[in-house]
Amino acid sequence: MALQTTLPYFARPDLLESVTRLLLSGANVTLFAPRRHGKTSFVRYDLLPALHEAGWFAARVDLWRNRDNPELGLVEGLEAVAYAAPPRGSLLRPLNLSSLRATFKVPGVDIQGDWAPATGPTPHPEASLENRLANALHLIAGRGTHALIALDEFQALAGKGSDNFVAAFRTALQDVEGRLSVFFTGSSRDGLMRLFNRAKAPLFRSAESLTLPNLGDSFVDSRADYLEAVAGIKVDRNALKLFFPRLCYIPLFLNEIVRILLVRGSDDLNAAVQEWYRAKFDDEYAEWFTALQDVESAVMVWLATSGQKSVYTEDAREAMRQYMEARVAPTTSRVQTAIRRLTGEQALEPTGVNGEYEIADQGLQIVLSNAVNQELFRTCGSRRAA
Numbered sequence: 436m437a438l439q440t441t442l443p444y445f446a447r448p449d450l451l452e453s454v455t456r457l458l459l460s461g462a463n464v465t466l467f468a469p470r471r472h473g474k475t476s477f478v479r480y481d482l483l484p485a486l487h488e489a490g491w492f493a494a495r496v497d498l499w500r501n502r503d504n505p506e507l508g509l510v511e512g513l514e515a516v517a518y519a520a521p522p523r524g525s526l527l528r529p530l531n532l533s534s535l536r537a538t539f540k541v542p543g544v545d546i547q548g549d550w551a552p553a554t555g556p557t558p559h560p561e562a563s564l565e566n567r568l569a570n571a572l573h574l575i576a577g578r579g580t581h582a583l584i585a586l587d588e589f590q591a592l593a594g595k596g597s598d599n600f601v602a603a604f605r606t607a608l609q610d611v612e613g614r615l616s617v618f619f620t621g622s623s624r625d626g627l628m629r630l631f632n633r634a635k636a637p638l639f640r641s642a643e644s645l646t647l648p649n650l651g652d653s654f655v656d657s658r659a660d661y662l663e664a665v666a667g668i669k670v671d672r673n674a675l676k677l678f679f680p681r682l683c684y685i686p687l688f689l690n691e692i693v694r695i696l697l698v699r700g701s702d703d704l705n706a707a708v709q710e711w712y713r714a715k716f717d718d719e720y721a722e723w724f725t726a727l728q729d730v731e732s733a734v735m736v737w738l739a740t741s742g743q744k745s746v747y748t749e750d751a752r753e754a755m756r757q758y759m760e761a762r763v764a765p766t767t768s769r770v771q772t773a774i775r776r777l778t779g780e781q782a783l784e785p786t787g788v789n790g791e792y793e794i795a796d797q798g799l800q801i802v803l804s805n806a807v808n809q810e811l812f813r814t815c816g817s818r819r820a821a
Contacts, residue, residue, distance in 0.1 A: 442658070442661060442690045442693060442694070443657075443661065444476060444480045445650065445654050445657055445686065446480070446481055447473075447477055447481055447650075448481075449648075450477065450481070450645075450647070450648065451477075451481045451482060451485055453645065454466070454482060454618070454645065455482075455485060455486070455489075457643045457645075458486075458583065458616050458618070461613075461616075462616075462642065462643045463616055463617045463618070463619070463642040463643070464616075464617075464618050464619070464642060464643050464644075464645060465589075465618075465619040465620070465621070465642045465643070465644045465645065466618065466619070466620045466621075466645050466646075466647055467620070467621055467622075467644070467645070467646050467647065468620075468622065468646065468647030469622050469683070469685075469797050470622040470795075470796060470797065470798075471685045471686075471687045471688070471797065471798065472647055472649075472684070472685055472686070473647065473650070473686050473687075474587070474620045474622070474647055475495075475497070475587055475620070476686075477647070478495050478545075478585045478587065478618070478620065479495065479545055482585065482618065483495060483545065483583075483585070486583055490580055490581075491580060491581050491582065491583055492575070492578050492580050492581070492582040492583070493546075493582070493583045493585070494516040494544065494545060494546040494575075494582075494583070494584055494585070495544065495545040495546075495584075495585040495586075495587060496508075496509060496512030496513060496515075496516065496544055496584060496585070496586055496587065497512070497544070497587040497588060498512075498586060498587060498588045498589060498591040498592065499587065499588045499591060500512060500544070502591065505591035505592050505597070506564055506592065506597060506600045507564065508591075509568070509586070509592070509604075510564050510567050510568050510571065512544050513568065513571035513572065513575065513584070514567065514571045515544045516544060516546060516571070516575055516584070517570075517571040517572075517574035517575050518574070519546055564600065565599075565600065565603035565607075568600075568603060568604060568607055569603070569606075569607040569610070572607045572608065572610070572611050572615065573607075573610070573611060575611075575615060576611035576614040576615040577614070581614060581615070581616070582614065582615045582616070583615070583616045583617070583618060584615065584616075584617055584618070585617075585618040585620065586617060586618070586619050586620065587620050588620065588621060588622060589619040589620060589621050590621040590622070590623040592604075593623070617642075619642060622795075623784055623795070649684035650684060650686055652676050654679075654686060654689075655672065655675050655676045655679055655689070656672065658675070658689060658690065658693045659672045659675060661693065662693060662696060662697065662702075665697065666696075666697055666700060668696055668697070668700070668701070668702050669702055670696060670702045670704055671702070671704055674704050675689075675704060678704070678708065681801070682801060683797045683800075683801060685797060685798070688711070688798065688801070691711055691715075692704075692707050692708060692711050695707040695710055695711055712802055712805045712806075715798065715801075715802045716802040716805075716806055719798070719799075719802075720798075720799055720802060720803075724803075728773065729759045729761075730755065730759065730765045730769055730770065730772075730773045731773040731776065731777060732758075733754075733755035733756075733758045733759050733765070733773075734746055734755065734770065734773050734774065734777065734783075735777070735782070735783075735794065735799075735803060736754075736755075736758050736803060737751055737754050737755055737758070738783070738792065738793065738794050738800070739794060739799075739800045739803035739804045740803070740804050741754065744786055744788070744791035744792060744793055745790050745791050746770055746774060746790065746791070746792055747767050747770060747771075747790050749764075751770075752764040752765055752767075752770065755770070774792060777792075778792070781795055782794065782795060782796070782799070783795060
């Protein structure tokens with residue numbers, strides 16, 4: 436989607452009040468929501484500025500900045516935060532995000548306030564990740580004001596190979612308890628549960644868990660207001676409100692449709708929605724979907740269109756057979772092989788119930804379910820057969 440129009444951020448004051456109340460009580464907080472529901476925007480535009488104004492040092496580190504090695508990504512992000520230095524007296528100055536973004540260019544890291552990269556000491560190249568981690572946390576906690584680190588996509592550390600690192604992280608957090616708070620976010624409920632259940636320590640067990648609430652009619656009205664104010668476009672508000680649930684209440688997707696209306700200069704919501712469906716599928720998913728094996732694509736279609744999560748039932752395998760246009764339904768072992776590959780690619784994730792899965796990317800689920808009616812799957816199948 437090449438649309439560049441920037442829509443104003445929609446603040447979440449009620450959620451901010453809930454989170455800050457918990458943080459000020461001394462609790463760490465875990466916020467769950469599927470991808471693209473606005474966790475990162477809430478952290479950047481609501482939480483970090485509010486804590487900065489309250490006198491805290493506040494920063495965000497995205498563990499997906501290095502998805503192949505989240506341990507290293509976390510350490511490097513924390514070091515970027517730990518070694519950043521404020522200009523003299525900057526903590527007393529008004530917030531200046533434009534200055535921050537012009538000077539602090541570390542991917543996946545946000546620091547609230549007028550901070551800049553330090554030119555001072557760097558970690559010893561032979562130090563272990565665990566030692567670097569502990570040192571960075573101590574530096575952050577030792578700034579003389581209470582600190583908060585928001586860790587985006589914390590479930591990236593849920594792999595069993597990260598157990599020792601997570602244990603070291605837990606110990607390092609205990610050492611700075613009372614001086615540093617942590618705000619965990621995650622888009623995989625299963626990953627977060629596995630991680631926190633294995634990490635049996637007070638700082639993890641005591642983290643207060645919140646679920647990001649869906650935005651409602653007031654958000655939709657704000658988008659309609661923007662269309663009318665900026666371009667004089669009077670979209671059907673009721674239709675827009677009825678359509679938002681079909682987008683799984685994902686604000687990014689509604690914003691993308693609003694951008695299409697702006698570019699078209701039209702109030703034709705249906706045309707904009709159809710353009711969005713096709714562009715989303717073609718630009719983000721078609722190539723990946725075309726490369727799937729027939730049973731893999733059948734699994735994806737079943738989960739996207741059936742409303743079911745079980746993939747091994749007779750009904751599920753019969754629906755897969757019909758999609759594959761095969762004479763017999765795929766065997767359980769063949770479906771299991773497909774599930775193993777799709778979960779490995781993070782296209783699917785387990786729900787926590789044996790034999791049940793869901794599509795990890797809600798955008799993919801939305802466009803796949805729509806593509807059934809648009810016969811886009813058959814086009815993909817023709818490409819695959821060719």
